[in-house]
Amino acid sequence: MKVDVLIVGAGPAGLMAGAWMARTGVKTLIIDQKPCRTQSGHADGIESRTLEILDSFGIGEGVWRDSNRTIELSLWYQQQGVLQREAVMQNCNPGLSRYQECTLGQGKIEQRLLDLIHAHDCVEVQWNTSPVDLRVNIPGEYRIEMQIQTVQEVEIKTIHAKYLLGCDGAHSWVRERLGLRLEGDKMDEHWGVFDAIPITDFPDIRKRCIVRSPVGHLMVIPREARLVRCYVQLDCRTAAEFKKNYHADILVKLVATILQPYRFEASQLEWSTIYTVGQRLCQTLSMHNRVFLAGDAIHTHSPKAGQGMNVSMQDTFNLGWKLAAVLKGQASARILRTYEVERLAVAVRLVEFDKRMVQAVCGRTLNAHTRNSILQEENSSASGLTARYCPSLLTVPRGDLAANLTVGMRFPSTPVFCQSDARPWHLQQLLQSTGAWHLLVFGGNLSAVSQMKRVERLAAAVADHHLGILSAYLIHCASRQEVDLMDLPALFRPFDASHGYDYWKVFADRQPSVSSHGPGEAYRFYGVGEEGCVVLLRPDQHVSFIGSLEDINSIVVIFTSIGWNDRDS
Amino acid sequence: MKVDVLIVGAGPAGLMAGAWMARTGVKTLIIDQKPCRTQSGHADGIESRTLEILDSFGIGEGVWRDSNRTIELSLWYQQQGVLQREAVMQNCNPGLSRYQECTLGQGKIEQRLLDLIHAHDCVEVQWNTSPVDLRVNIPGEYRIEMQIQTVQEVEIKTIHAKYLLGCDGAHSWVRERLGLRLEGDKMDEHWGVFDAIPITDFPDIRKRCIVRSPVGHLMVIPREARLVRCYVQLDCRTAAEFKKNYHADILVKLVATILQPYRFEASQLEWSTIYTVGQRLCQTLSMHNRVFLAGDAIHTHSPKAGQGMNVSMQDTFNLGWKLAAVLKGQASARILRTYEVERLAVAVRLVEFDKRMVQAVCGRTLNAHTRNSILQEENSSASGLTARYCPSLLTVPRGDLAANLTVGMRFPSTPVFCQSDARPWHLQQLLQSTGAWHLLVFGGNLSAVSQMKRVERLAAAVADHHLGILSAYLIHCASRQEVDLMDLPALFRPFDASHGYDYWKVFADRQPSVSSHGPGEAYRFYGVGEEGCVVLLRPDQHVSFIGSLEDINSIVVIFTSIGWNDRDS
Known part of the structure; x- marks a missing residue:
């Protein structure tokens, strides 16, 4: 085969x-x-x-x-036999992504x-x-x-x-x-794990918890469908005992001891195992x-x-x-x-x-x-939001036309509004994993003739160089009312004889009801100015290149250097 | 059978x-x-x-x-042979519902x-x-x-x-x-309708449009999957001609005439018919x-x-x-x-x-x-948001403890935050159609002992009267950090031997990060004060009754009057 x-x-x-x-x-x-x-x-x-x-x-x-959403992290500790809550913290960092942990x-x-x-x-x-x-x-x-x-x-x-x-x-x-x-160390520390539906009056059971106790530390991870996962630290004797028959009762009892005076029993125990810490x-x-x-x-x-x-x-x-x-x-x-x-x-x-x-x-x-x-x-x-891939033939740092974007990092998301139908989209929703590279054209204020000319020249350059692999989107900061899709270059409204125009390639950077122009919400989010820029994204949404609207040649150089041969176009 | x-x-x-x-x-x-x-x-x-x-x-x-979202409505008219856009309006009323048209x-x-x-x-x-x-x-x-x-x-x-x-x-x-x-009038006015993928440069084709034209009026409704529906007014001759063979070409040509000078053709015509206006x-x-x-x-x-x-x-x-x-x-x-x-x-x-x-x-x-x-x-x-059912044995208007709610109308929705895990829910998401009535207890500031006592008495009354049909939720306006689920009446944390406690019945009325108390976002949305209230909802989410926390007897009267016999409880 x-x-x-x-x-x-x-x-x-x-x-x-x-x-x-x-x-x-x-x-x-x-x-x-x-x-x-x-x-x-x-x-x-x-x-x-x-x-x-x-x-x-x-x-x-x-x-x-x-x-299950794990929005809060609760820290507990046992001191002199008394279990106490130390702090409740946010377990997420809203604003970095449209999703959370x-x-x-x-x-x-x-x-x-x-x-x-x-x-x-x-x-x-x-x-x-x-x-x-x-x-x-x-x-x-x-x-x-x-x-x-x-x-x-x-x-x-x-x-x-x-x-x-x-x-x-x-x-x-x-x-x-x-x-x-x-290669690396295997620490001599054992942890037992199990998934179960807990029968408990421990008040933070639906929060992620870290409980520090002289008996052993405990981590509680609330899960979908009423399940909770418990990680519990084991001494060598308990670890050996558990390994004899892998009966989770030992682990459940240990958790119950740590969480005293609260009641803790496990109903519908789904899974258990033991692991040894090591990096x-x-x-x-x-x-x-x-x-x-x-x-x-x-x-x-x-x-x-x-x-x-x-x-x-x-x-x-x-x-x-x-x-x-x-x-x-x-x-x-x-x-x-x-x-x-x-x-x-x-x-x-x-x-x-x-x-x-x-x-x-x-x-x-x-x-x-x-x-x-x-x-x-x-x-x-x-x-994983801040992984930054180092410069290579795929990621070419240069310039500062999008102050809040970093070449090599994943492209963050903010809402934009479709020129044709006013529908809001998180920009990232458009960047589907199809294998195509994404060319985001921040075209600036298109109601200015000179700016429109720059975008037209850019579109002509993309067409000249047969960059068919690029999935192009235009995000402008003109008043949406002053832009007519049909006045824009064909790159941003591809035509197909049986499906007509693609009306979903052009977006405004602010709410439909706002009629001002100049950098709006999305432009400010990305740190892009009125003069605009192009942002080239790899198929995995990592920023490959940021340049001016005249920088199509640099993009051509990138594709040449990776031996691009777009058979589809 | x-x-x-x-x-x-x-x-x-x-x-x-x-x-x-x-x-x-x-x-x-x-x-x-x-x-x-x-x-x-x-x-x-x-x-x-x-x-x-x-x-x-x-x-x-x-x-x-x-x-497909129809966020905007565009009005056009033809005058002296020239097609002109008159206005673009919002086609929705954000804030009334968590959804839109x-x-x-x-x-x-x-x-x-x-x-x-x-x-x-x-x-x-x-x-x-x-x-x-x-x-x-x-x-x-x-x-x-x-x-x-x-x-x-x-x-x-x-x-x-x-x-x-x-x-x-x-x-x-x-x-x-x-x-x-x-009974009623059947007006002598005919409209043709078809669904198709349009091939057009008409700039508002992805907005809902009303086009007034001497040839006939036109309504455009953008739809899912690139489809567009067109309603076009027909004179008697055209209506008769269409009815001969139900060939949609007549309708498409009429739309093309109305939309001149824009191009309009129909690709993948899915459906067409004709109807006569009448109420x-x-x-x-x-x-x-x-x-x-x-x-x-x-x-x-x-x-x-x-x-x-x-x-x-x-x-x-x-x-x-x-x-x-x-x-x-x-x-x-x-x-x-x-x-x-x-x-x-x-x-x-x-x-x-x-x-x-x-x-x-x-x-x-x-x-x-x-x-x-x-x-x-x-x-x-x-x-359908403002349908208000008149007083009956199912809807009993009384008092003003929730200034922004109306007995007989559907219960509007706003976010609340789960006491156990801080997860935000639109309150309406909890009101699933199961046949159960919903008892929303706005318990007020539970960190005040007197208020907690009122909620405890209410829960005892619900238990005394065997109101098992009620699906009860507690929405409080205390600081979430000062409330412990296990201190609350069992009504709001039902227990099941194999599934443990139900941790998803109690909600705070403000963001988890806010630690103040007194009426917060949700209370203000519903117009509920610190003293709280109970809101009884029918299984179809319409408000049946609004009363004080001491008004459980009035709810018992409602159930008695409808001959309630809860065999399940």
Whole structure:
């Protein structure tokens, strides 16, 4: 069997890669040794950036609706036998994203990704299947050869693939086979975990809680459908006892002891396990530019901040569109090298952050100020919103025409208003993950003739250079009443003989009822002035380039440098 | 075959009745002579109140997501051969509802209602089936006997039912059979209608438009999925010509003529028809308190304001819960008499409004001020938000403890914040259509001991009187930090041995980050003071009673007067 991409592991990282392949039409096989998706337990924290990404595949709203919001963080401690509330803090950072942190069982997110994948024919998911042998970098077009075997059959099948993704978790078979290792410390600290419906009068059970107690520390994570997850610190004796038969009663009793004098029992216990804290990293994310590792295969850490599933999906969200572009002959394989550079930096920050986070939760000496600043960091930088990819052939820093945007970072969102029908859109809602690059033209005040001329010249330049891959949007700061869609360049109102004009490419930067012009709400949000600018976004919504309306040549240079060959246009 | 409720007509009115029956578990048969739901065309306007109602059945968000928003209304006129824009107005009234007016084909709304109905076993929908004979008020428990016949079979089947609903449209078989008639004028004015994807450079094609022209008036209604609906006034000759072969080309050409000098062609023409303007009404909505008419069977009018489907669904939204309560032995059949009183008044207002609306669109002499005030009326009272049911055994006006609420009107919505987890909810989101009455306890500032005592006495009174049908919520205006859920009466934290406490019954009236007390945002919205009040809502969200925290006896009197017998409690 021949496929373009072979993915080992159908967890969040593997399925996010699969989502890209499904959306871009790349022939892909995903194998997983499990019989089906995750049924209970495992990861459950969803950061706002992850919701933005899921929304770009059309599945964010459903996840958001089904999830539990964790808006507050409550800190408790036990001193001289008395359990006391120390503080209630905000567990989110409103304004950074249109979403906020929430919780939902990993299996439900996998299901949404599977639904998306199954809606396309090009990606196949094969359960009960493990890799048994691998050759990489063999000559020819299909440089990967993998033998796979299903649980049911003795027969071994050979898969030929152009690219291989190892999304097979902390004990990654692919990584081991490549001779790579996770490196770092494994701390001698054990934590038990369980998901259950709690029967309790503990007043903060529906808040995220950190309870520091001499018996052991406790973290409470409220979840969807009345569930609550508890993480409880175990001494070596209790850890060993639990491991004997994995009976969660030990964990539940420990939580009940910590939460005294409140009542705590577990009803409908769904899942439990034990883990040992450790922050480990694999420094090599790709080999021969043909095999790529992602997710837990390259970074493991404590689940304290609910980061794991997020960073894993964000890994392959970074990789997927690049692979698709190369496979479709649109870009040179050179761009794949940016994956390691961009995501290794994130992985390094992740494990460093996790060490501080573990200190914040477990440390006995940490002062409140330091702890709070770490918790604050979790709400901003650790959420994936502030990942900043370093300069490369994909991200070209330059100029300051959009003071509040940073090249390399994800494009933040604010409402804009459709020129044609006044409907408000969060600008990010338009930036769907299709594989297309996005060209956001901040055209300025179009009621000034000179400014309109600049936009017309820009549109002509885009047409001249056949930049068909670009999905172009115009955001102006003229009074909406003074702009007529039909006066604008055809770039911003594409015409199709059977569907007519596309009336949803041009937006005003302020409420329809406001008739003033000059920089309005959206322009101020992005720090764009009356003279406007162009913002080039990669297919993953990260800012690639910011330039003046005359800077189309710089964009052409970027596409040339990545070997762009837009066969579709 | 025996059923509790037999519904003739599976359009919006019949299916809304079916939704109630499905949710409350009442055995129901819906028959319709059509082979399946509406596939294209017909009604397409959805008012904000209808979205609120659909949301109370869990299907509002989906309709809202799929719909097209009609935020602006553009007025054009042709004078001396020149087409000119006269004004652009707001086509909505933000703040009255959490939704706004939108458009979506009737068939897509029917599909959502069918999905809801099919998720329950108790309601069956039988297509291709017509009534052929009817006897009403026969002795026994099943006082309705109807013969029905399917298209495929010669055989006639007899259905015995306790109640019959005639939701079978303007030419209602049920109404005719009862000897009732629609009365009123049929104006000698013809309009053609079609749905198509327009190929046009008319700049306001994605706004709702009224174009006044000597050739004929035109209304443009932008729709979902690039569709646009056009209503065009026809002279008698053109109307006759169209009726010859129902070829929509005539209509499209007429629109193209009106919109000159703009280009207008129709691509993918989905549907077309012709109708004659007339406002007609059936003054009798029920017979023997056993047969009820709803929707177009009792009111027909022009589609100018997109009201028809809305009022039809609102008719049976009013009736459905009453029928279910009577059938479950919870209430006396007396309450069914309120249906005619409450909905006839709405129907009368509807046809009167439609006459003014037709004048506003077609009249040649109307001044701009009068026209605008009618269009304004459409955005408020006509949207169903201001329907005010007159005093009856279900609606008992009294006092002024909630200055911005009106007994008989639907309960408006504003955000409140969950005591347990700080999550914001639009209060209306909690008021799901289950058949339960809602008791909203505005408990005031609970950090004052005297106020807490009042709430405790109220909860004790509710318990004493076994008002188990009530779904109770507490909205307080204390600082959220000073309230502990577990200190509150059990009424507001129901306990279940396997699901624990219900942590989602108590709400604060302001943002979690604000720590002040005294009337906050929600209290001010409803006009409730620090002393609080109780607001009793019917299952259809209309305010039944407003009283002090000591007024539980008045609520007991209401339930006694409707013969309440809560077998569930």
